[in-house]
Amino acid sequence: EDVPSQTFDNKDYFCGKETFPVYESIFTEEGETIRKIAIEIEKPPQIEIHVWTIRKGILHHLYVEKLSKREFEGLPYFKLITRTTLSQWKIFSEGEAQISQMCENRVCRTELEDLVKVLYLEKSEKGHC
8 A cells, every 4th residue: 555755844755854956967068077966955045066077087176065045046057856865965975075086087987977876765765664
């Protein structure tokens, strides 16, 4: 018997944990790819954007910027890709720090792709809370 997904105050819950929207923007120019992963956090209300600059598959630059929701709404190219929990976001951030050191001098396309996959919650887990 399927239990309908719970919603409280129009927020999505995953195994009783609140989820937050995650956005992505990918922009390629002159052999350089700028990939941005952003999460919308309620408290404090802000958007945290992780910006990756990738040249020839090598992660050249990584930084984090924080914006207000109003500033973020004015940015083009972002699309909602998933919702995630704060614990998954923490895993993503920690993995990102490791990859930035590991990938300074070598191609890391698959590592970066796998890192983004951490943010996607497994639907099958809902029944196993």
